[in-house]
Amino acid sequence: MISETPNEKPRFKLHPVAILNSQRLRRSLMDTYDQKSFYKYVIGIILLILSIGSLFYTDKLVQELEEREEREVQLYAEGLRYVVNSPLDENFNVIYQVIEDAVNFYQIPAIYVDENNIPNPNKNIKFPVKISRQERERIIQERLEEMKLEHPPIPVEIGKGRSGKIYYSNSFLLTQLRYYPFLQLSVMLLIGYLAYLAFSSARKAEQNRVWVGLAKETAHQLGTPLSSLMAWVEYFRSDPSIDPSIAEEIEKDVIRLEMITTRFSNIGSVPTLRQEPLAVIVANFISYLERRVSSKVKFEVHNQLAEEQTALLNKNLFEWVIENICKNAVDAMGGIGEIHVTLQAPPRAKEIWIDIADTGKGMTKAQASKIFNPGFSTKKRGWGLGLTLAKRIIENYHAGKLFVKNSEVGKGTTFRIILNADIIEES
Template identity: 30%
Template sequence: MPRIGLWGIVVLPVTGMIGLFHWALGTFHLSPWLIVFQALAEVLLAVAVFYFVFIRGEKKEREKEHHYWDKQLADHKQLLEYLPLAVLFVDRQGTIMHMNNLAREIADIKDNVKNIYQNPHGAEDPLELLKKTLESKQVFQEYDYTCRLVGESKYYRLNTSLIQDEDGQPLGALLTGFNISEQFLLEEQLSQRGKLAMIGELAAGTAHEIRNPLTSVRGLVQILGQRLDKNDSAQEYIKMMLSEIDHINYIIKELLLLARRTSPNLSFISLPALLDDALLLLEGQANSKGIFVYKEYSNELPLVVLDEDQMKQVFINLSTNAIHAMPDGGELVVSAEYVQQEESIVVKFKDTGIGIAKENISRIFHPFFTTRPEGTGLGLPVSYQIVDNHGGKLMVESISGSGSTFIIKIPLVNRENIKAS
């Protein structure tokens, strides 16, 4: 016996009822109530036709699409999960058909979210790119995206594309992304080296031309001060001029440090002892501002081959910056640990200060960039240069209003400097 289905069960009897009502009304002139029943039957027929033609048709179309997705992904889901590549498939309605863990991390999709339109996101987030691809068929190629996680930032290159069936009909969209953090940081480091080298060459060529006449000016101002009476009100101006001249000399000295890419004066140094010396110099300044300094490092750390004076200057610069970032008091945590696999020491200066604005993060190592009126903007570039000369890296993690963490990663032995020396 042929299968009638839901169409035959609903539509055919209703159609028969309407025909019967028409025949009965025309033949027997029955009660007007039959006219009401006839109208209801016609409405029921219209609803049934709408359901089968539109809703059920759309449902079958979606089932067909999902069957296509299941068929395409059946043999590849496990492979996609272990690829070092973020993969996110969605259908035409934005329903997530497949997503590996890396894609979930990048797009910050919650566990209970089944559709990308349900997940809150910003204007530059990966899901926004996927939405634009779905809605306006706009495809993104090599879109660089910064994924800010707790305690670190990762950099990804994203791509989107439309997915179509064999007939060219749209089925959904695809987002892929791969990690370019190492490449990005290397490019940043090379760019920073180039900028510092350019500033250094400029400084080396002009520093002596400025310093020589400045020394003469300072001497003449001192002589003028000696000739004036000690109680003369002009003595205040003399002190101010000498102070400003010394400030200029300090800037020239910092600029010359940028110009020096010679090998450091290396020796075996106890890093904990060096940190203790640097923090001791700033203890009074920290106490006066209500800042508590915590040391989280062991005296058992292995010795490091470095230039003691230069690295001490780096520690002082970073600690000073942390103190300035906490005008109302706070905490500075200085930690150091040995990473045996990489034969390196990682030193962190973590404060609870005002943090660094997002738009300034990429500029803080640029010469002369500062947000403090009294700052020179040379402390961090010089520190970067010193760490780089030791074969290390100086990095920062910060959120505006939530403090900053400066990270120094330095090898126990910089073999390049040993060869050079």
């Protein structure tokens, strides 16, 4: 269907069925992305619950084991008190040996300090094989200072107003158990991160295969009607009763469709990149595009690049990106407004910045964060694929970046393209 108003170029209008199909496809793509986001949140919540549960359970075990070790040290203190204050007999030696073995079993480091503050004896303190007496005493003193910071001492009454103290620290098993949940969480996070990378890589590869298949199938399907249209152009030219300008205009559209077919064919293939004069390409394409949109849209190109500045790019694909962004801007402005294209190179940086700013309705932060998702669009019609393809072309094929630099509701939006470029030395 063709819509035409006075002083305006003829414009094709989509059939309602085509609009409905595009909306269905867009909703399908958005539903797919929403489902993936939902599953990611569910998995994240499950991991969080498991992690918190593991921390609480391990902390409970640590507290129970810590209390048991304290009871063992208290029992050891009672044994020492009986050793000092009771007559030695065979039965008591057996009982004391059992108490001492319990301390050794749990590998609880302990040091007894007598009334003169002399540390002797000690339990489960590890020393090097060959060590001098002075070095041994230094190690005991260092461990004693550490134990004083860990637990309050357990007093030992040895009679006649004298008393000693037992200092101790956590066993190696308890220390391991205390840090185990953090090690477990680290391993879980690492596994989760690797799984996420693998899933993202597989999903990206799958998406790329879908994009490539869709693009190549589209190019293939366009081939047959294009050949037929070219035949009709030749037929119109051969008929003297038909205005020659009609054939010329149809041929221009056919050439345009052939260029679009070439673009779709390049998707999935490694495009040929050449050093191109970026400012010339942008200026020429904006001039071409300006004649094919509403006359109430004003384009301005601000070139701040050096005259000889080039960029490594594929001309056809790059023009497609500019076209997608600018057409979205025209729609956002309702066919009335200004589009400013600014080209600049940061000093001493191997980059070129291309800012495309419009005076349209702008976007919220939530909309800007989703603008490159397949199927997302702020318009009622369209498939919501243009900006997605544009981002893939810039980032996958040109190793650059495409993002929303800023957007304000009611004032407009600015997209930024970053391309790699050689530094142009100033003379």
